[in-house]
Amino acid sequence: MMRILKHRLTWPIAALLVLVLINTLSRASFLQVTTLNGEFHGSLIDILRNSAMLMLVALGMTVVIATRGIDLSVGAIMAVSGAVALTFIESSPTPGDLSTVAIGIVLGTLVALVLGAWNGFLVAVLGIQPIIATLVLMLAGRGIALLITSGKITTINSPPYRFMAQGYVFGLPFAFYVSIAAVVIIVLLERRTALGVLTEAVGINPVASRLAGVRSRGIIWGAYIASGALAGIAGILYSSNIMAADANNAGLFIELDAILAVVLGGTSLAGGKFSLAGTVIGVFTIQTLKTTITFIGVPPAITPVFMAVVVMIVVLVQSRRLRSGVARLVRSVRPTPPARPDLEVTP
């Protein structure tokens, strides 16, 4: 029992289950999944589809945070990749062609990858603090996206592109498959090779890992490249969902949601040990929370208050000092057997 309680995924899963429970109690239809033309529909399916973007971004963020970094520029990168893809598709003579759409998507993702490499260069080579290095792109990125779309909201009409976010495959949303593919690839890369361990080593102690022969520069660089590329794909999904490149609103505040998802999943912002499963659960938790908030009739604008409360609860639960304080309180309330000096724990 204690082992289950101590497992680091227990609390994130519990939070998600509580949210699902609240939803089910407040409306029975929450768990209902109906089929329409062989496609599944329902609140749960919506959550799966809408969480795809956040999933991609949060995965990249997890790896970056594991290296003791942070990537604030993901929202801006989303805006840029969407702008690049849509501008290309719009200017081509055959916007409905599958090949045109494919090239557009590849272009958008490539540009995002380059932007991620730029972040990695600043952090890994020049040694600039991650917050500030990615802040540069966060500030400039939306400006670049606005220049690409020449200040207007580019809209296109292209069925294959629409399919990215709104299409269904085997009854489930296509976007969901995209996010699952990203999860599988990242998990294979990080957990089936030594990359994950090396990443954690860099995050736990950069100096020691360098002395031990870990090429921290390449690993950090790779983390930012991955984050950039994943954000790029998320940007494609976003623009496909609204079929427009909105440089001002694409991925707005998603960096905050992504960081929150990572923290909810039990990965410490101090770097080092990371949990991809935790991030996945964190993403679903946030998406469910958003659905819940909309459902109980709170105006979406007030959502931030709930987010603030969640952030505070999460960080307080994670806070070592609060935990030891509570532990001390419990010990003082409950009479314990006389302490053995060799077991004395100094706070």
Place this chain on the structure above:
Amino acid sequence: MIGILSNVVSGILTKVSGFFGRRSAWIPVFAALGILVVMMVGAQVRFGNFLTPRLVSSLLLDNAYLMILAVGMTFVILTGGIDLSVGSVLAFTGILGARMLVEGAPVAVVIPVMIVGGSLVGLLIGVLVQFFDVQPFIASLAGLFLARGLAFVVSLSSIPVVEPSIVWLQSTRFSFGGWYITPTGIIAILVVVAAALVLGYTRFGRTIYAIGGSEQSARLMGLPVMRTRLLAYVVSGTCAGLAGVVFAASVGAYPLNGVGTELDTIAAVVIGGTLLSGGSGFVVGSMIGVLVYGTIKGIISFLGAESSWARITVGALLLTFVVVQRAIVARSTRRR
């Protein structure tokens, strides 16, 4: 004759290099000042009518709120922290004040409530950071969400501010020659001066630098680390509350006011030569950083270019300064 001249020149050079050797922290500030001057002169040469008294005066008028925010941010960054909540707090206090005015509360109550509202958010962040070991980034993120949400709780739509005494802050112009200054500008300058004095000459200010330099050492020296760090966040929150008053006076109150302002503020502080790792920097630098930011915006609008260039330029400038700072820090650590 030439000998004397070269003696004088080399004497000046040693004096200058000695000055900067002892005060290496001032180098980025002077660099920012240099860039400001170059930009202003360049714009004057290019446009011919850039450095008019009216335009330079409006620089202070338009950026008064940013200057106040930057002062508070400087306190927090000097301790090695960061405060992402300032933009939201500005919106929250602004809309709170506007709503209270509509409900009929007197100005003498409203303005203090606005400022204290900012302080409370700052206090909350400070408590999270200091007592629960939450990273400043995350703690102030919670503050950002909270304040933005509360702003929407107060009102979902914009509320015009018509209260004469608050509008007076913005619309009154004390002019001399072509120059003018508004009460908001005076407030901003007073805040800068007060903060510079506090940071330079009080025990609290010096402790802030000590914490940013090395928290461990500060603690071992017996400095009140806990209280000082807490106060730094309260100062930042208070400044954000005050900036809310100034912003509401000039633009009115809207719950989406100041989205992204925290980034502009951080950029201005960094451009002004404050190290993000803490312990080195000056309020005067932050003021110059804000002016650089304002001048960039002015030049962009003069060029008639798209306003998105302003953000790109600020981003590029931020990058340049961070790289320069990085070089300075690397040099000073090597010297040790």
